[in-house]
């Protein structure tokens with residue numbers, strides 16, 4: 001695990017954007033795994049700005065999003081499809097046929113999940129996957145559980161995730177109770193993972209992710225098994241890390 005700690009959210013967002021842009025520059029048909037949530041917002045802003053300034057093309061890039069709520073239309077301002085369109089896809093020259101986000105309005109969740117897995121496999125797996133992390137250690141929408149769900153699946157959201165995400169909705173009752181998410185094996189099959197976390201609310205989950213026991217009750221802890229992962233933290237998200245001498249730490 002490579003852990004990089006910077007002073008600010010802005011700095012880690014620039015680093016994350018750099019990983020994304022370099023991947024696109026170096027491999028014109030790269031496959032990107034993309035997150036939603038508040039954390040990657042600045043990364044997307046930087047990517048869009050750089051795209052406008054430089055000669056970068058996303059024409060042959062394929063993307064797979066981590067998750068989507070069940071029951072929200074693409075046009076719903078809280079759907080992750082809408083989020084991605086607003087914050088990234090409508091600003092770049094990506095081919096819309098290359099965008100993949102689980103369909104939360106499908107009539108068959110089982111076949112949607114299976115198709116999603118097959119599409120990732122057919123694309124040659126994800127070259128670089130960006131992750132946020134929930135306060136409870138969730139990645140994508142893989143909530144704390146008794147076991148790791150390997151593949152893309154339907155998940156029942158935990159009440160604390162519903163509470164936290166209710167800030168985006170008019171009222172808590174409007175927050176969907178279920179979602180479709182990539183599974184843990186799907187996530188680990190990415191060739192490179194970049195996890196971004198900012199703020200002290202993530203500090204406990206981050207210290208357990210980095211040096212806690214690998215435990216499905218803290219889903220991100222499984223990332224210890226990935227052989228090419230970079231964790232980008234601001235000082236606050238890093239404040240609970242006690243002993244990282246065994247890690248390759250870049251602290252600038």
Ligand SMILES: O=P(O)(O)OC[C@H]1O[C@](O)(CO)[C@@H](O)[C@@H]1O
Pocket residue numbers: 035036037038039040131132133134135138139140141161165
């Ligand atoms: O970046 P935020 O808004 O703190 O969200 C953290 C996590 O929560 C989710 O948005 C889902 O609740 C994830 O997609 C994200 O990784």
